[in-house]
Structures are given as C-alpha cells and as structure tokens.
Amino acid sequence: MKRFLLLLLAIGVLAACKSKKKAGSGNEPMTFEDFQALFTPGNLPYRLTPDTLQLKLADSLRLDTAALRFLTDTLPKGDFTKNEGVKFYPLQRISGSVVDYVVVKAAGRSQSVGYLCFLDKKGKYLNRIRGASTGSADGTVTSLQIDSKNVVKISSETKLSGSRSALKEDFYMVNPDGTVTLIMTNSNGPTNAGQIFNPIDTLPRKHKFSGDYTSGEMNIVSIRDGDDAKTFQFFITFSKDNGNCKGELSGKGHYIAGNRGEYKDKESSCGISFQFSAGRVSIREIGGCGAYRGIKCFFEGGFVKKAEKKKKK
Numbered sequence: 001m002k003r004f005l006l007l008l009l010a011i012g013v014l015a016a017c018k019s020k021k022k023a024g025s026g027n028e029p030m031t032f033e034d035f036q037a038l039f040t041p042g043n044l045p046y047r048l049t050p051d052t053l054q055l056k057l058a059d060s061l062r063l064d065t066a067a068l069r070f071l072t073d074t075l076p077k078g079d080f081t082k083n084e085g086v087k088f089y090p091l092q093r094i095s096g097s098v099v100d101y102v103v104v105k106a107a108g109r110s111q112s113v114g115y116l117c118f119l120d121k122k123g124k125y126l127n128r129i130r131g132a133s134t135g136s137a138d139g140t141v142t143s144l145q146i147d148s149k150n151v152v153k154i155s156s157e158t159k160l161s162g163s164r165s166a167l168k169e170d171f172y173m174v175n176p177d178g179t180v181t182l183i184m185t186n187s188n189g190p191t192n193a194g195q196i197f198n199p200i201d202t203l204p205r206k207h208k209f210s211g212d213y214t215s216g217e218m219n220i221v222s223i224r225d226g227d228d229a230k231t232f233q234f235f236i237t238f239s240k241d242n243g244n245c246k247g248e249l250s251g252k253g254h255y256i257a258g259n260r261g262e263y264k265d266k267e268s269s270c271g272i273s274f275q276f277s278a279g280r281v282s283i284r285e286i287g288g289c290g291a292y293r294g295i296k297c298f299f300e301g302g303f304v305k306k307a308e309k310k311k312k313k
Contacts, residue, residue, distance in 0.1 A: 030066040032123045038067060039093035039102055045268060045291040046094055046101075048132045048144040053105060053112040063088040063104070071117055071125050076106045079130065084108035097150050098176050099126060111135050116144060116152065118178040126178025129154070145291070148267030150174060151183070157243075169197075199250060200224045200235045205308070207232065209261070213281045213303035218243075221274075221281055221303045230255055234263065236272070236283065240297045247293030262286070272299055279305045 038061075068075070068088060080086050091103040091114065099118045106113045114132035119125055131144030131154060145153040152172040172180040186197040198212075203224035205211055210232065213221040218239035226232045235250040253263035253274065261274035264287065271287035284300045293299060 032070060035067055035070045036093060036123075038063065039090040042092045042094045044094060044096070044146055044148050044150065046092065046103075046144075046146045047291045048091070048103060048114045049294065050132060050134045050141045050143060051295065053114055053132055053134050057089045057105070057107075059087075061089050063090055070123070071102075071104070072128065075104065075115055075117075075128060076108075076113065079106070079113050079133075080108045080110065084110065094146070096146075096174070098174055099178060101146070103131070103144075114144060116146075118174060120176070120178075127180075129172075129180060148265075152180065198222050198235055200233050203233055209255075209259075209276045209281070211308060212306045214306055215301055215303045219301075219303070221283060223274075223281070226252060226254075232261060234272075234274075236299060238293075238297075238299070238301075245294035245297035247289070247297060247299055249289065249292045249299065265289075281305070 067090075075088070076086050086106050086108045089105040089107065091105050092101075093103075094101040099120060100123075102117045102119060104115045104117060106115060112134045113130060115128045116131040117125065117128040129152070131142070131152075133140075133142045135141050140156050140158045142154060142156045145155070147153070150173075152174060154170045154172070156168045156170075158166045167186075169186040171183045171185070173183050174180055186199075198220070200222055205224055207223075207225050207229070210223045210225055213223070215238075218237070220235075220237055222235040224233040231252055231254050233250075234253055237246075237248045239246045249270070249272070251263050251265065253261045253272070255261050259276040261276065263272045263274075265271065268289075268291060269287040270289035270292065271285065272289070273284050273286045275282040280302060282302045285298050289299055
C-alpha cells in the first residue's frame, strides 16, 4: 500500500513540474497563443507617437528569436545599420475588421521605430508598415493612428526654420492580403507651414453657427451644416507648445438647448462640448480624447469666427 501511495505521489510531482515549464522553453516551442500573450490587448482607435516610443522598456520584455519567427526577419530593414544591435519590444495587439494588428517597437542607437504588422485572422504574418519614429536623418518624426473604421494615418512632421514645421498626412486602407492602398494625402507643403487642410471646407455653411473659428495660425474649429437643423459637421485641429503637442478630430455633432452643441464618439469615450456666442465658440473635452491628441494638451479654448469672404458677382 505504501509503495502504491509513493508511486502516486511521484506521478503528481512530475506532472506539477511539467505544468510549470515556461512556454517556449526547453523542448516546447512557443505557440502563437504564447506569442499573442506578450502583447498588451487593445481596441481601436489606436495612436502611437514619438513620445511613446521614447519611453524606456525593461529588457525582460524584449522579443527573442522564438517570438520574432511569427513576424519576419526583415522587420527593421532600411531603418537601422547592421551594427546597431536593435532590440524589439511588444507594444499592442488589436483585432481589426479585415486583418489583426500587432505593434512592435524597434530600438536602436540612432532612433526608435514603431512597426504596424498585419496578420490574418489565423495569425499568419502578412506585411508591415513603418508607423512611427523618433527621428530620421533629416529630423522628420512620424506618428501612427488607426481610427475606428480601420483607416491608418501616418503623419510625418519636419522642422523648418524658426518654429515652423511641415506636416504630411497619408491615409491608407488595409487590404485582406496585408497590402495597403493610399486613400488620400494631406500636406501643408514644405514652404508654407501656416496652411491648414480643411476636409469639410466646401460643405454648406448656412446655419448661423456655421463658419471657421480660429485662434492663431494653426488652430481652427470649422463648423458646417449637418443633415438637418439639429446637427452639424465639425473639424478641429490645433498645435500648441511650439508644435510639440497637436490634436485633430472631425465628426458630426448635434445642437442642444440654447447656444450649445455636443459631440460623442460612438467608438470611444471621447466627447466635445461646444459653446457658441456672438462670433465665438468655446470647446472643451467631456470625455477622454487621447487617441486624437498629444498627452499633454486638450481640445479646449476659445476661438473667434472669421469673416466669410463675399463671393464676386
């Protein structure tokens, strides 16, 4: 009887030891589920900025060779020299409507780069794009944003003379095979950093509150007529702290009691309150809109309505 009990005890110890083996260690290869578990799960909208890439991560979080085999061995190609000793870190994994996304940080001596990798619904690697960076040779920094409709925006900013900067925004649609299609490009041009591209500029502005409200060269709240008298289209863009903190948001709001308006994002907690008065509008956040702005600034402040240019007869 004692021998039988000892045998059962030995089997139990062996089973416990086996269950405590680290995934991917020894003779047990890393599974795709193990690989996924390395990334923080997230939802859309998603934003990755140079400031986020500059944050130091613990070496214990680094992706090893076993993890990188689920991606590609040419991940950092074209961005780093052979002798930089690039380290890779897992940032985020997000389920998309067409493909799934994993975001990987590559840290070298010259810069840090955030890669947006596309995987099919079965976990097969398809492609990657360079989403964000802390600075290339010409001083250009880039940031990445994916909205709730899975549209990918890559923003590139190059410092010019003085406090001026040139901004270029490329919008992409992701295809099921991992390729991307360029939908639209916005650019203020390399010689005129004071120009703002307004995507709703040509829409009707017959409502008494419709028009463009500004606060300095690079800050605008644009209001246009909605589908009816109770709704409005808006576009907000701002640049604060000498261009170090920016925000951009567009959508459809609705008018409420008095001279007030409100917008609430259906896909996130972001909300904006609009207070209209004679020739002015004041805005403030009524929800977290961090996916659409820098972490050190907010959608807030007062803006003065610009006089509309009269059309020549």
